[in-house]
Amino acid sequence: MSPAVPDPARAGRADLPPDLRRRRLPGDGWVQCGCGQKHWGLYGAAGLLVWRRTDGGRQMVLQHRADWTHHGGTWGIPGGALTGTESAVAGGLREAVEEAGLVTSAVRVRADRVLTHPDWSYTTVVAEAVAAWQPSVTDAESHELAWIDLAAVDRYPLLPAFAAALPELRTMLRRLVVVVDAANVVGSRPDGWWQDRHGATVRLRDHLAGLVGSGLAAEDLDLPGATWCPEFVLVTEGRARTVEAAAPGVRVVAAEGAGDDAIVAVVAGLAADPDIVLRVATADRELGSRVAVSGARTISPRLVRH
Ligand SMILES: [Zn+2]
Structure with a gap:
């Protein structure tokens, strides 16, 4: 007999009811934007793109998004709504701490890119891993987090907004x-x-x-x-x-x-x-x-x- 509410310690994280997925933060909510779409994050949103150099080339950290999330099942980067009292860089780092177990001392922020909409914006914070760090699933928003070879990234089903930004982001991994x-x-x-x-x-x-x-x-x-x-x-x-x-x-x-x-x-x-x-x-x-x-x-x- 399966319990009505899964045990968080045993259930796959995507099976968790929404109230157990994460705590609510001040910026959580949808914005009806002048572009005609809805976006997540009352104060905008930010994500963290981490890259590193390896013997075989370069890699970036991708997040396989949990099924219940917007565009669930696609691959993107850890990120989410800004709280309204933090910078976009601080917010992108915080989201990666929450969702990917980021050790902030293991990365250096190198650059950022801002997608500006009439009533919303999304900042991609680009950081280089300067120490060993293995990303891991630390909340309910991900199936998986992994280092992916740059050459292989296009073979993954990507979050549409991330796919659109990727050609420019690739030129920023420096x-x-x-x-x-x-x-x-x-x-x-x-x-x-x-x-x-x-x-x-x-x-x-x-x-x-x-x-x-x-x-x-x-x-x-x-x-x-x-x-x-x-x-x-x-x-x-x-x-x-x-x-x-x-x-x-x-x-x-x-x-x-x-x-x-x-x-x-x-x-x-x-x-x-x-x-x-x-x-x-x-x-x-x-x-x-x-x-x-x-x-x-x-x-x-x-x-x-x-
Ligand atoms: Zn918009």
Whole structure:
């Protein structure tokens, strides 16, 4: 005889009655959108796309959606409604903790992409796994969570909205590194830096550390999506050579000789990594043409200075 209410410890999670599937959060609900459709999430929604490099190529974490969910049985990414008091990035991470057992210290947020509707939006948070992490089913929304080879993803029946976003998302599974020409960026604004070049470079370094978290606008970088969270390599020269790397996400390289030569060498080394997308912050045109040989483009100093 089967019980009227399945035992959560024994039943398949998809068999659970709705009130046992998850706790209700403030943003849970449907929005009747100006586009004519209904969307889940009164304050919008967000999901987490995690990728990693393996010996055989790259993989992403996909979620096989439980039958009772919208488009049940398809594959997508962990995600859900925002609560209204959290950022989209925080919400995407929270959903992945709840649905996939995400260990947040195992990933670094690299970028995000925002799908904007008249009355709703969906943010895909793109993160790289930087430590070993095996996703697992931790609530009733999934049949399964798994690392899937990028080359095989198209063979899965995908959630329609995820399938529509995937071509662009595939181009976003990379790590942005911005090499900063410290002398050029510090010198791009006449704020008295020449009286204390070392101090001005320390201020630049600390400002860059803030940008690691807040990110740069994708359109300023000519990259897809909405925002990219860079890692920086700050190349110093002259009196600024003694500036230390005291900020997470900012590596400081002190040029032995000319700053430009050091920047060209750093760029050439990073360009060999296919997971890295490179930008060089400088207004120096000659340097720009030298780093272009390695495929790196320049961005305006204004994007990275305080
Ligand atoms: Zn809509």
